[in-house]
Amino acid sequence: MHAVRLHAFGPAENLSYESVPRPVPAPGQVRIAVAAAGVHLLDTALRRGVQGPPAPLPELPTVPGREVAGTVDAVGPDTDTGWLGQTVVTHLGFAPGGYAEYAVADAARLHPVPDGLDPATAVAMIGTGRTTLGILQFAELGPGSVALIPAAAGGIGTLLVQYAKHAGATVVALAGGPAKTARATANGADLALDYTAPDWADTLRAHHPDGATVLFDSVGGSVARTALGLLRDGARHLVFGWSGGPLDLTDAEQAGLDARGITTQFVLGPAMLQRAGGEDPLRLLETRALAEAATGRLRPALQRYPLAEAAAAHHDLETRATTGKVVLEP
Known part of the structure; x- marks a missing residue:
């Protein structure tokens, strides 16, 4: 063979x-x-x-x-x-x-x-599907939710956009380049922005001045740093990757997020398995x-x-x- x-x-x-x-x-x-x-x-x-x-x-x-x-x-x-x-x-x-x-x-x-x-x-x-379902255990999506999804044209991002739309949430997709933002729009995103464009954050603020309620973060780096500033008070920051580099916040930046009630949680590994429960949580998520x-x-x-x-x-x-x-x- x-x-x-x-x-x-x-x-x-x-x-x-x-x-x-x-x-x-x-x-x-x-x-x-x-x-x-x-x-x-x-x-x-x-x-x-x-x-x-x-x-x-x-x-x-x-x-x-x-x-x-x-x-x-x-x-x-x-x-x-x-x-x-x-x-x-x-x-x-x-x-x-x-x-x-x-x-x-x-x-x-x-x-x-x-x-x-x-x-x-x-x-x-x-x-990819089981990981997506595991991540979504930590998100309470429904009407009134505004989901901010970087890497929205990727494997997990594609499924997150679909799930959020089915749940009644408003979806803001971030992707690199016009071809990928077009795919995110075709996939159901309400707003798809090119995060390589210098004004993407301003465009998001104009459409959603109150901010997003949850950030599905697989990229870290400068994209996540900017996205954290686009969340409303009490929002969730769900971390499951750092393809764009680590998110190194200063103590002052972290204190500012804490004061606004924005919580960050790494949702892979033991946290995901514990939330899924059962004798074989991975198999449960696969099914x-x-x-x-x-x-x-x-x-x-x-x-x-x-x-x-x-x-x-x-x-x-x-x-x-x-x-x-x-x-x-x-």
Whole structure:
């Protein structure tokens, strides 16, 4: 089979498309003929040799990729043979191997792909979708809410815009460049602003002088710093990334936010799992995400690449040249 392998940490060009033996499922595992594999920003960090959180650095050489969908073509010993021939989707956790024509996965982590969903959509929901639903646990959206969403044309941002609109909120989308703001508008945003334009904050104030009620912050940096000044008193600042760099507020700036009752919360990791509850909170969020897509309430945006072009997919993702969820297709 063909797979994408990494032999040395470094730039995207270090990803090579090679012929390798097919993996053999161990007890409790299945082998999946991969139809779609998700590419995550964390994958690019691990490729560079940057340790999580939450994922540890892999041993080299490695086949990256932690989200796959496809058809079960073999099962390991002591594994339910009923999975054979089923179209499934799974998150591989900290065990990579998704950038390949075949991948092995624990049977306990499989989900049947709901009717009407193609594998690429299912892959988007098993990772990006579950994270989105986890973030939304901390937002009380409804009529009267004004949601400010940077990176609104990205994988999570696309789903946040859709969910907020379904909840009756007013959505202000931020994206880089006119093509991405146009996508956010087409996705349902009430106002889409180019955060690379010097006057975007003034435009937002003119449309919403009272400010936004919640900031979904995956970018940090100067965009988040400006956005915090556009929140109304008592607003929520939900943090789940810092693609634009850290948000280093001065003590005076933090004191000003505190005085206005603006709360900041990092919503990934233990906080998300605790809020989801149950014996297996990740699986619960995955199930919810797939159900949202099956009903059509959430529709992930996809940018597809052939498996052999994984290096290009990484490069484009790192340089913000992609829109939506990046997916590799063998």
